[in-house]
Amino acid sequence: QLLIIDFGSQVTQLIARRVRESGVFCEVHPYNRVDAAMLNAFSPKAIILSGGPSSVVDAGSPRADAAVFSLGVPILGICYGQQTMMAQLGGAVEKGDSGEFGRAFIQADAKTPLFKDMFGDDHDGREEVWMSHGDHVAKMAPGFDVLATSPGAPYAVIGDTTRHFYGTQFHPEVVHTPRGAQMLRNFTHGIAGFKGDWSMAAFKDEAIAAVRAQVGDGKVICGLSGGVDSSVVAVLLHEAIGDQLTCVYVDTGMMRKGESDHVVSLFKEHYDMNLIHVDAGDEFLDLLDGVSDPERKRKIIGGTFIDIFEREAKKVGGAKFLAQGTLYPDVIESVSFDGGPSVTIKSHHNVGGLPERMDMALVEPLRELFKDEVRALGRELGLHADFVERHPFPGPGLAIRCPGEITRERLAVLREADAIYLDQIRKHGLYNKIWQAFAVILPVQTVGVMGDERTYENVLALRAVTSTDGMTADYYPYSHEFLGETATRIINEVRGVNRVVYDVTSKPPGTIEWE
Numbered sequence: 119q120l121l122i123i124d125f126g127s128q129v130t131q132l133i134a135r136r137v138r139e140s141g142v143f144c145e146v147h148p149y150n151r152v153d154a155a156m157l158n159a160f161s162p163k164a165i166i167l168s169g170g171p172s173s174v175v176d177a178g179s180p181r182a183d184a185a186v187f188s189l190g191v192p193i194l195g196i197c198y199g200q201q202t203m204m205a206q207l208g209g210a211v212e213k214g215d216s217g218e219f220g221r222a223f224i225q226a227d228a229k230t231p232l233f234k235d236m237f238g239d240d241h242d243g244r245e246e247v248w249m250s251h252g253d254h255v256a257k258m259a260p261g262f263d264v265l266a267t268s269p270g271a272p273y274a275v276i277g278d279t280t281r282h283f284y285g286t287q288f289h290p291e292v293v294h295t296p297r298g299a300q301m302l303r304n305f306t307h308g309i310a311g312f313k314g315d316w317s318m319a320a321f322k323d324e325a326i327a328a329v330r331a332q333v334g335d336g337k338v339i340c341g342l343s344g345g346v347d348s349s350v351v352a353v354l355l356h357e358a359i360g361d362q363l364t365c366v367y368v369d370t371g372m373m374r375k376g377e378s379d380h381v382v383s384l385f386k387e388h389y390d391m392n393l394i395h396v397d398a399g400d401e402f403l404d405l406l407d408g409v410s411d412p413e414r415k416r417k418i419i420g421g422t423f424i425d426i427f428e429r430e431a432k433k434v435g436g437a438k439f440l441a442q443g444t445l446y447p448d449v450i451e452s453v454s455f456d457g458g459p460s461v462t463i464k465s466h467h468n469v470g471g472l473p474e475r476m477d478m479a480l481v482e483p484l485r486e487l488f489k490d491e492v493r494a495l496g497r498e499l500g501l502h503a504d505f506v507e508r509h510p511f512p513g514p515g516l517a518i519r520c521p522g523e524i525t526r527e528r529l530a531v532l533r534e535a536d537a538i539y540l541d542q543i544r545k546h547g548l549y550n551k552i553w554q555a556f557a558v559i560l561p562v563q564t565v566g567v568m569g570d571e572r573t574y575e576n577v578l579a580l581r582a583v584t585s586t587d588g589m590t591a592d593y594y595p596y597s598h599e600f601l602g603e604t605a606t607r608i609i610n611e612v613r614g615v616n617r618v619v620y621d622v623t624s625k626p627p628g629t630i631e632w633e
């Protein structure tokens with residue numbers, strides 16, 4: 119496989135995407151975790167050095183471990199990666215007076231397999247590229263030649279065709295470099311000799327083999343929420359180890375309409391899995407009685423969830439492993455440049471603290487995948503489209519969509535209204551255009567008139583956002599017709615709501631959830 123060494127660029131993940139899209143499996147590792155021993159264990163067939171925010175000229179700026187350059191494998195350095203390669207192999211880098219940012223055109227100065235199917239038939243055309251750099255290479259290291267130039271970048275692409283080391287000043291991984299993916303493919307396929315036969319089907323087989331090798335004949339417990347990640351983990355493990363797997367589905371009493379039945383019937387009846395369905399609604403709701411602070415709600419729910427999970431898992435007896443749907447973005451370690459590496463791992467996917475508390479080893483078969491790759495794996499495993507395409511649903515469930523005190527009555531109103539809202543979205547073919555959509559029941563009553571009667575009922579807010587990772591989001595621009603029709607249906611069909619509003623806040627400054 120291919121190794122991407124990360125120097126902290128915002129777009130390093132895009133390199134991984136492009137490489138995998140061309141059928142080559144790769145992993146991203148921060149520069150300060152790559153040394154001779156790691157390289158020996160990983161045994162990369164080719165290496166890409168990413169861009170990064172530092173300046174090679176500054177003392178103490180990041181470098182690739184020297185062992186990288188003596189492996190005898192092809193290397194491509196991008197932007198900062200090119201600059202550090204030059205600095206490390208005997209060239210020179212200068213700080214520019216002004217940087218070069220945005221669109222530029224390069225022309226090929228030499229023929230190389232790196233430019234296959236680029237620059238027109240005779241290699242005499244131009245290619246549009248995306249530059250974003252302050253520093254630039256001032257002197258090439260011995261053995262390198264200029265392969266392409268732009269008016270502002272005499273070393274736009276350089277290469278040592280004997281050692282198969284290449285460097286680009288621009289970013290081939292971004293969409294603003296239209297033939298960048300082709301160039302990366304020329305590097306991986308043409309120069310490094312990858313066949314490009316990696317696919318989700320191959321990944322599935324490897325993941326199944328890896329799970330079998332890890333757990334042997336041991337028992338595995340898996341928390342199943344019905345969300346995409348845990349559903350894919352459950353189906354994958356079931357295929358790998360069958361009855362050695364037990365899933366625990368905890369109904370917190372704050373699920374959406376029909377949700378528990380849907381999940382339990384699919385996994386228990388359709389897949390015939392060992393599934394423990396814990397109906398813990400009363401336990402949760404009693405503990406939440408009178409609580410309105412959002413963080414207290416989360417703490418109570420999280421703690422109770424763990425208690426119940428632990429209790430149920432113990433009943434299975436002798437499970438040595440806990441399976442989790444941790445994804446790639448959760449484990450990518452961010453690289454800090456002002457005090458050594460810092461590790462950022464999101465915790466909300468993890469069943470907090472459970473592995474230590476229960477002395478279990480983790481099984482995390484999705485650690486190397488992005489969200490849309492998890493969906494592709496789900497399809498590969500034949501998981502029902504309803505589950506593969508699902509919007510995210512937070513662990514605390516409807517509790518954080520019920521600002522103020524949570525009561526069974528308010529939850530019932532919210533559940534009905536939310537179901538109508540989602541039904542409308544599906545009927546209008548909008549579900550897959552939206553990242554997440556839900557209703558929120560507000561802790562205020564307003565006056566209305568229905569028939570000749572004065573009403574004094576709840577206000578319901580509708581939320582729908584587009585996003586790629588949930589970190590930033592924009593509200594979804596529904597048509598007025600859609601909003602009007604949906605409000606009418608909710609008010610007519612749900613007792614207890616007499617007013618509907620639509621939330622048009624982006625994130626930031628808002629968050630996706632209201633609590």
Ligand code: XMP
Binds near residue numbers: 466625
């Ligand atoms: P916010 O509201 O922070 O949400 O913009 C971003 C994404 O995270 C989900 N979310 C949660 N998921 N436990 C979870 O498992 C939580 O406490 C939680 N809070 C928010 C939210 O639904 C959205 O997808």
